[in-house]
Amino acid sequence: MTTTLPAYDEVVARYEPVIGLETHVELGTNTKMWCGCPTDFGGEPNTRVCPVCLGLPGSLPVANKAAIEAIIRIGLALNCSIAEWCRFARKNYFYPDMPKNFQISQYDEPICVDGYLDVEVGGETVRIEIERVHLEEDTGKTLHVGGATGRIHGATESLVDYNRAGIPLVEIVTKPIPGTGALAPEVARAYVTELRDVIRTLGVSDVRMEEGSLRCDVNTSLNLPGAEWGTRTETKNVNSLRSVERAVRSEMLRQASVLDAGGRITQETRHFHEDTGDTTPGRSKETATDYRYFPEPDLVPIAPDPAWVAELKAALPELPRVHRRRLQQQWGLSDLDMQSVLNAGAVELIEATVAAGTTPAAARKWWLGELSRRANESGVELAEIGATPAQVAELQGLVDAGKLNDKMARTVLEGVVDGEGSPTEIMTNRGLEVVSDTGALTVAVDEAIAANPAIADKIRSGKVAAVGALVGAVMKTTRGQADAKTLRELILERLGVQG
């Protein structure tokens, strides 16, 4: 079925979206949730396994205390209540990447409940209510081979790698988020971004979407103003922050076109496709299995000591939102300027650059200017651009020392991004250093004065503004390697004029 999608403006004028997000975070504990196997990403298939994470007959799980500590810290950072007593539960369904054919998860007794996370979108604060945060185990990975698509359909063989099986996984579920209107896609993205930053600040996961240590399912529905909420779909395979935003938007457009045509939304799981930005249907929720949840009899209940929880709470690090407000003050930025820093994903980069000795203004100039431009051109995140805060600080140091002028510094930065080395190396290799040898510069100035007698006279007669023409002439002969300010002073000095 080919349908022309309606325009986004029209959609949000006619319908109100409700979104919801389920985020999975793989914890960065040293060992798995129930056994002592390592959790590092990668590794030859089925080398980080033991009887427990393979679910061999007779094996039993033992809960990893570090994972429980980590989820409590996440819950506290998300303003949740921490249960004084809760249990794990078995979620029963058959799938070959799940060694026991049940997943140990939490059901009606999650460890963290009723929290919230404030995010900023377009200068406004939006409070995202958190329904629950619970702990479960990750599954293995199935690889379907022999088919054209890498999916199960058409595959001749399925291979399973259990290295990931049993890695502790935290699931964070929001309550439905109504009332965001046209901003719904941005709110979704801002929430996942903020959540990622909070978890990174806690140091409990590396939260990398591309490696799957942060995974997000996006629920979307549309309703007519004043009407009940519509039927929701759950979009999976959303693997970047940008995709979170695109997936919500795409699903809003698709649902609107179905509703416009008098159709009904099917409650289903949909798959997001990074290349096209579209979603396609997956498993229908109507035929979903009955998971037959029941309390996990192999594990004892979790009953965190309130004193321990209080200690963990007191020891929480400064959270990103508070941290950003402090930085904004230190850097002397307006809300709008801070917002642009945030949007560019440059907070930590600027902070690190400042820490390496650069002024906030200069650090912000490089990251939001030249480097953001390059990142946009290449379609990568700013943090992945290839220049480090230390390199940017080194570059600015060369400028401050008068060794590079602004134009040369930009050229050097290009080289840094292209992987040519450190700013100093690039400056040396490309022969870009400012000509500071006044002897050589004096010769060039004298030549320029001799070649432009009319301009020289103008300056002598008091029209100091005309000095720019001579500066330009000297720059030309020195291939731009002179410092403009020094040069200007030198010309005036040679002409016997007071600056």
Place this chain on the structure above:
Amino acid sequence: MSDLTRMTATEIAALVAGGETSAVEVTQAHLDRITAVDDRVHAFLHVDTEGALAAARAVDERRAAGEVLGPLAGVPVAVKDVLATRGVPTTVGSKILEGWRPPYDATIVQRLRDAGTVMLGKTNMDEFAMGSSTEYSAYGPTHNPWDLSRIPGGSGGGSAAALAAYEAPLAIGSDTGGSIRQPGAVTGTVGAKPTYGGTSRYGLVAFSSSLDTPGPCARNVLDAALLHQVIGGHDPRDSTSIPQPMPDVVAAAKLGATGDLTGVRLGIVSEFVGEGAEPGVMAAFRESVDALAKLGAEIVEVSCPTFAYALPAYYLIAPSECSSNLARFDGVRFGLRVGDDGNRSLEEVMSLTREAGFGPEVKRRIMLGTYALSSGYYDAYYGQAQKVRTLITRDFTAAFEQVDALISPTTPSVAFPMGARTADPYQMYLADLFTIPTNLYGGPGISVPCGLSEGLPVGLQVMAPTMADDRMYRVAAALESAVGTFTPPAL
């Protein structure tokens, strides 16, 4: 030397420690006995001749090197095939695990090895420990050495029969609803179910996680206590294992053997001495109660009204847990795989594997449990059964405020003829009527031979509060001192 296979574990250990015989000699005597009788008894699913002799040689070498050996060093043990044994086939009596050699040892098996005991092999059992007669083994039934046409009890009929047939002096069983105690009763041997959490379940192939309890089987109470002491105690690999020192069961057995029960209050469970049990069983039980009274015990009757609901609650909880525990047997990673011809889907292969690999009783319980946990039925079945479990626990707690231990017949009848109950699951389930409440409560229970009825053994059950396993050993040993042990006719 007299017949090594007729000796107690205590005697064997003393002879080995004193150098009067070797562990190899002891082991060979038992292996010979197995060769001589096990084609008729079928107690073993796998005899690990080489492994046993190697373990025996190691004990002899340690002794020769001057090491002080543990109290059971050099004593052969038969292990129920429900425990994972590294490199040694472990089938749980099921076709679905045929040929599986675990890459690891159960904690109990490791402790047996560390103690210098010699594992002879793996004993027969009802498939996945579901049954009371060992007739549901996928590898054929075990025969009761007292009468080969009768059942040896179940699910641990293999371990109990191995003891009664003098194929092993010690054995390991597992008790989910009576699978150690009921076979003990019908074979004239001692079977103890420890406090839940008192013995590690790590490596015990799960039937019902909240009920399964591995424990010792022996021909006398002291041997059972010695074995209990070797295998028991906290295990960090099992979250439900109790992190406390276990009571001194060996000292308690020795104390009981003095035959003095002065100051001990014993409660007869009123609900278990009505019309539920055969007259012959009741007669032997009554005589034993008199014997206990003569030893100085004060006997009272205690009513535990909720015990009447134990059987239905058990048959919801155990199948529910089993339906989930047995999901992993799908042909993907280990054991049997059926129908993988390159044309069938993964789901079809899983389904065919389970269809072919599980027997009828296992399938029945998986279906019961799947139903009981289903959305919409959970509260009425599984949820309700858990409430009953709480009430049963309260009855036990209240009873133990009045008495030190409870007593009852272990099982309502003596060993029944093979095939008598396989057509009627409910009749089969009734064999565990008196043992199931203890599992739901989590306390310890022991069956000790107390007499004969029509030439077949009758067992008396002693039930104690959780972590008071020592009390039941004391009472059982006292009774044993009064009534003696019972020897089956020669095979």
